[in-house]
Amino acid sequence: MKDYIATITKNEQIADNIFAVTFDLGETPCVRAGQFGNISIDGTHLLRRPIAICKTEGNEVTFCYQIKGLGTQKLKNMGAGTRLNVLMPLGNGFYVEDTEQKVALVGGGVGVFPLISVLRAYKDTKEIAAYIGYRNRGAVCGVEEFAKAQKFIAVTDDGSYGAQMNAVQAFAADLEKGNRPDVVLACGPTPMLRALKALVEKENLPCYVSLEERMGCGIGACLVCVCDQTNGQRARVCKDGPVFNAKEVVL
Amino acid sequence: MANLSINLCGITLKNPVIAASGTYGFGREFNELYDVGQIGGVSTKGMTLEPRLGNPVPRIAESRGVILNAVGLQNPGVEHFLAEDLEWLKSTGTCVIANVAGKTLEDYEKICARLDGLVDMIELNISCPNVKSGGMAFGIKPESVEAVTRAAKKSLKTTPLIVKLSPNVESIAENARAAERGGADCISLINTLTGMAIDIERRKPIIANNTGGVSGAGIKPIAVRMVYEAAQAVKIPVIGMGGITCAEDAIEFLMAGAAAVQVGTANFTDPYAMPKIIKGLNDWCDKHGVANVSDLTGTLQLNQR
Numbered sequence: 232m233k234d235y236i237a238t239i240t241k242n243e244q245i246a247d248n249i250f251a252v253t254f255d256l257g258e259t260p261c262v263r264a265g266q267f268g269n270i271s272i273d274g275t276h277l278l279r280r281p282i283a284i285c286k287t288e289g290n291e292v293t294f295c296y297q298i299k300g301l302g303t304q305k306l307k308n309m310g311a312g313t314r315l316n317v318l319m320p321l322g323n324g325f326y327v328e329d330t331e332q333k334v335a336l337v338g339g340g341v342g343v344f345p346l347i348s349v350l351r352a353y354k355d356t357k358e359i360a361a362y363i364g365y366r367n368r369g370a371v372c373g374v375e376e377f378a379k380a381q382k383f384i385a386v387t388d389d390g391s392y393g394a395q396m397n398a399v400q401a402f403a404a405d406l407e408k409g410n411r412p413d414v415v416l417a418c419g420p421t422p423m424l425r426a427l428k429a430l431v432e433k434e435n436l437p438c439y440v441s442l443e444e445r446m447g448c449g450i451g452a453c454l455v456c457v458c459d460q461t462n463g464q465r466a467r468v469c470k471d472g473p474v475f476n477a478k479e480v481v482l
Numbered sequence: 483m484a485n486l487s488i489n490l491c492g493i494t495l496k497n498p499v500i501a502a503s504g505t506y507g508f509g510r511e512f513n514e515l516y517d518v519g520q521i522g523g524v525s526t527k528g529m530t531l532e533p534r535l536g537n538p539v540p541r542i543a544e545s546r547g548v549i550l551n552a553v554g555l556q557n558p559g560v561e562h563f564l565a566e567d568l569e570w571l572k573s574t575g576t577c578v579i580a581n582v583a584g585k586t587l588e589d590y591e592k593i594c595a596r597l598d599g600l601v602d603m604i605e606l607n608i609s610c611p612n613v614k615s616g617g618m619a620f621g622i623k624p625e626s627v628e629a630v631t632r633a634a635k636k637s638l639k640t641t642p643l644i645v646k647l648s649p650n651v652e653s654i655a656e657n658a659r660a661a662e663r664g665g666a667d668c669i670s671l672i673n674t675l676t677g678m679a680i681d682i683e684r685r686k687p688i689i690a691n692n693t694g695g696v697s698g699a700g701i702k703p704i705a706v707r708m709v710y711e712a713a714q715a716v717k718i719p720v721i722g723m724g725g726i727t728c729a730e731d732a733i734e735f736l737m738a739g740a741a742a743v744q745v746g747t748a749n750f751t752d753p754y755a756m757p758k759i760i761k762g763l764n765d766w767c768d769k770h771g772v773a774n775v776s777d778l779t780g781t782l783q784l785n786q787r
């Protein structure tokens with residue numbers, strides 16, 4: 232973990248309301264798939280913005296972000312050469328066991344971006360099937376990355392790109408055909424993760440989910456970002472997560 | 483090099499910059515970024531006798547220049563702190579301040595008795611609801627400020643007692659005097675101001691608890707004024723906080739009458755905020771020919787009206 236003074240090299244739109252920003256960190260970071268960065272927008276925003284690390288290449292790191300409120304609004308207007316503080320890498324990230332060969336990625340909404348980092352990390356050693364849900368055709372992005380998986384099924388809420396269903400339904404349909412992975416890695420809106428949790432529990436499949444929560448410090452000190460665990464305790468999304476065993480969290 | 487060390491109730495701090503309770507945990511995470519031993523003191527996350535799960539999420543929101551939080555005193559309990567964190571935090575060399583809270587006078591007595599002699603100082607968070615008198619916070623009325631201070635002080639044989647004042651009160655000077663009467667060795671202020679932020683699309687407050695404590699840069703002028711009023715009202719030392727972001731902010735508090743300062747929200751914006759403030763204090767003192775940082779305390783001169 233380091234607070235990089237990062238220089239924007241590229242910041243461009245990749246889909247409706249979604250931008251990709253690439254920073255030069257001045258050195259090569261050591262990043263695990265599924266970790267995130269906490270981006271300082273400017274001095275007027277007291278909280279940083281947690282965004283999943285989508286990819287790293289040499290000294291460069293790319294984040295893909297949806298325009299939501301004031302902070303991302305400002306970020307999208309920042310051009311090449313702008314310098315921002317980026318605290319990273321944060322959180323635990325996804326981990327695939329040696330014994331797990333077939334990996335299913337299930338993602339929806341902005342949850343697709345951390346899954347791109349998983350795909351890039353494991354595509355040469357694992358057999359990956361990606362089930363990715365988008366709102367509509369305009370929201371489709373990352374296709375050139377997901378196309379590198381052994382299987383890529385894209386679906387949309389309105390059927391304007393791929394079949395009309397969500398990512399969990401796409402995954403369930405493939406399961407029914409007998410295509411069973413060794414492990415499921417997922418990120419997306421809570422209702423999607425909830426449906427997935429019910430499915431993997433019924434199917435008795437190991438599953439890891441990456442959660443989102445509003446953060447203060449981003450490093451585990453303030454207990455602002457907690458999630459409920461099935462053992463009755465609360466865990467920090469920023470430090471103990473953002474990736475949790477689906478069995479261990481209440482969604 | 484200016485002399486940044488200060489003496490607070492007989493305890494020597496390397497410098498007057500202390501991590502504010504609740505923003506710094508027990509220091510371990512920040513120690514991954516820099517040596518926590520260089521910080522003057524660490525006020526721990528607010529602790530209770532038993533572990534607490536705190537409030538539902540979301541627990542935080544941002545508004546221009548400030549943040550709101552309602553963590554609800556989630557903490558692993560005082561025994562966990564004593565078993566797992568205290569030795570380590572002491573070993574860094576920083577001054578260990580245990581921030582404690584309770585729902586009854588007995589809670590405060592018990593937790594102070596348990597910590598007496600084990601930590602460098604104890605800071606009473608009295609912004610919690612008093613379950614035995616209808617749920618109004620201990621920190622609101624001067625009478626209950628005095629009572630809770632007296633109860634805590636009774637349990638302490640060696641460890642100095644800091645009483646942390648809430649700003650959500652009628653008269654900060656009255657409450658400062660009440661803490662002094664109750665036997666406080668020091669007061670700290672300000673705790674957060676109660677506020678609300680609304681998500682207009684959902685027509686609901688952003689924070690699950692509906693209201694939250696406002697902190698950060700935007701509250702600084704209110705905090706400086708209150709520290710000034712409190713310092714005028716009492717003879718015991720005052721620790722000032724509220725929106726401190728840089729060394730110049732810290733100096734305002736010292737001039738207003740604070741012997742030391744605490745830094746909270748700024749740790750979120752810039753995790754290196756405190757080491758930078760300490761360096762900035764030294765630079766400012768050198769530039770202005772100030773030999774001891776303690777010489778700045780209370781040097782404010784009001785305009786003649």
Ligand SMILES: Cc1cc2nc3c(=O)[nH]c(=O)nc-3n(C[C@H](O)[C@H](O)[C@H](O)COP(=O)(O)OP(=O)(O)OC[C@H]3O[C@@H](n4cnc5c(N)ncnc54)[C@H](O)[C@@H]3O)c2cc1C
Pocket residue numbers: 267278279280281282283284295296297298299300301302303304341344345442443444445446473543544
């Ligand atoms: C671990 C993690 C990874 C994430 N990865 C991505 C990603 O790859 N791409 C992406 O588009 N978004 C991602 N998000 C969500 C992203 O953090 C928010 O959309 C973003 O912070 C909104 O900021 P804003 O300034 O536009 O909104 P504002 O409403 O101005 O934000 C106000 C405050 O609320 C916080 N906040 C608002 N919404 C969220 C949210 N959904 N989650 C966490 N904090 C929030 C902001 O960080 C800020 O502190 C991730 C969140 C987490 C926790």
Ligand SMILES: Cc1cc2nc3c(=O)[nH]c(=O)nc-3n(C[C@H](O)[C@H](O)[C@H](O)COP(=O)(O)O)c2cc1C
Pocket residue numbers: 447453455502503504505527528529551553555581606607646672673674696697698699701723724725726744745746747748
């Ligand atoms: C996330 C968060 C948690 C806090 N928790 C506590 C606490 O447990 N006990 C306490 O006395 N004050 C707590 N505070 C208040 C701070 O210690 C401090 O009084 C306040 O934030 C003002 O300082 P600042 O503007 O520098 O943050 C908390 C503040 C924040 C932001």
Ligand code: FES
Pocket residue numbers: 445446447448449450451452453454455456457467468469470
């Ligand atoms: S954001 Fe502070 S503990 Fe997670």
